[in-house]
Amino acid sequence: MYRYSKFGLGIATALAFGALASSASALTLRVSDSHNADHSTVIALEEMGQHLDERTNGEVKFKVFPNGVLGTEAEMINQLRTGILDIVRTNPADLEKFNPVYSAFLLPYLFNDDASATVAMNAVKDEVFQTHLDTGFMGIAWNIAPSRSFYTVNKQINTPEDLAGLKIRVPNSRSMADAVQLLGATPTPIPFGDVYTALQQGIVDGAEGSPAALIDSKQVEIVKYFSYDRHFLIPDVMIISTKSWDKLTDEQKAIFEDEAAIYTKRVDELEAAKNAKSLKECEDAGVIFTEVDMTPFKARVQPLYDEIAASNPEAAAIVDKIIAAQQ
Numbered sequence: 001m002y003r004y005s006k007f008g009l010g011i012a013t014a015l016a017f018g019a020l021a022s023s024a025s026a027l028t029l030r031v032s033d034s035h036n037a038d039h040s041t042v043i044a045l046e047e048m049g050q051h052l053d054e055r056t057n058g059e060v061k062f063k064v065f066p067n068g069v070l071g072t073e074a075e076m077i078n079q080l081r082t083g084i085l086d087i088v089r090t091n092p093a094d095l096e097k098f099n100p101v102y103s104a105f106l107l108p109y110l111f112n113d114d115a116s117a118t119v120a121m122n123a124v125k126d127e128v129f130q131t132h133l134d135t136g137f138m139g140i141a142w143n144i145a146p147s148r149s150f151y152t153v154n155k156q157i158n159t160p161e162d163l164a165g166l167k168i169r170v171p172n173s174r175s176m177a178d179a180v181q182l183l184g185a186t187p188t189p190i191p192f193g194d195v196y197t198a199l200q201q202g203i204v205d206g207a208e209g210s211p212a213a214l215i216d217s218k219q220v221e222i223v224k225y226f227s228y229d230r231h232f233l234i235p236d237v238m239i240i241s242t243k244s245w246d247k248l249t250d251e252q253k254a255i256f257e258d259e260a261a262i263y264t265k266r267v268d269e270l271e272a273a274k275n276a277k278s279l280k281e282c283e284d285a286g287v288i289f290t291e292v293d294m295t296p297f298k299a300r301v302q303p304l305y306d307e308i309a310a311s312n313p314e315a316a317a318i319v320d321k322i323i324a325a326q327q
Contacts, residue, residue, distance in 0.1 A: 034068035040270035104315040123325040141238040141260035143267035152206030157227035169207035
């Protein structure tokens with residue numbers, strides 16, 4: 001069982017009782033994000049809070065807690081459900097534990113590219129966000145997280161056959177491990193902070209992620225090949241406590257929904273700029289980038305689509321709508 005550090009417990013306690021010190025007219029929503037303070041989502045959340053403050057004449061404010069100071073994303077979701085937090089920026093891998101519909105977003109090769117993902121998410125977001133409100137939360141906004149592709153030290157990946165015999169680092173995620181295994185590689189869960197050493201020492205032959213991950217972790221010093229297969233493009237989701245949502249007036253809710261849409265676009269702008277900068281830095285460092293045909297890769301992971309169709313009809317219905325929206 002997770003136990004707060006003294007620091008984390010102090011913050012959680014202050015959050016739980018801090019509302020007592022707020023003015024009767026102002027509502028300060030406590031927002032948590034596991035990303036660092038300079039990450040695109042945190043920057044956009046801070047801006048959203050400023051806009052809400054201005055547009056509601058100080059009646060609705062944000063207090064943003066970045067850097068995962070309150071624990072993992074799953075722990076933050078539980079804190080939201082118990083009233084310690086109001087809003088959490090999280091991911092479908094943790095949300096599916098509370099709402100099975102979010103499993104739909106964890107399928108590999110579900111989205112063709114960022115533009116297609118935007119179209120598809122706008123087609124299904126309202127339906128997904130309003131499901132299983134008995135969990136105590138609802139979705140309010142989403143943003144595209146960078147797509148994940150394979151990168152390796154010594155071997156270029158052009159087809160699924162090229163993955164045979166390779167050990168590929170994956171996060172501690174069953175969905176990701178299952179996908180990598182079906183594609184022909186050996187999934188090797190390793191903490192992100194240890195990937196540089198694992199690549200350097202040959203413990204793994206490669207990993208998967210975005211160009212920005214190579215720069216942020218300095219893996220660009222070791223990696224030679226990056227293959228754009230985009231096996232995962234998993235959207236982040238901003239959730240809000242239904243109790244917190246009900247505290248807003250109809251006018252405030254309309255402003256909130258407007259700002260949530262602006263948040264989505266703002267994260268996209270920030271990420272696009274970051275990814276362009278990271279791509280150039282990787283190319284300058286000698287990394288070779290290759291576009292691959294996703295068709296044979298997607299064929300390998302069809303069993304995952306069959307599994308969700310058989311076991312999770314709610315999520316399967318969303319998958320069908322996402323696919324149709326991209327055609």
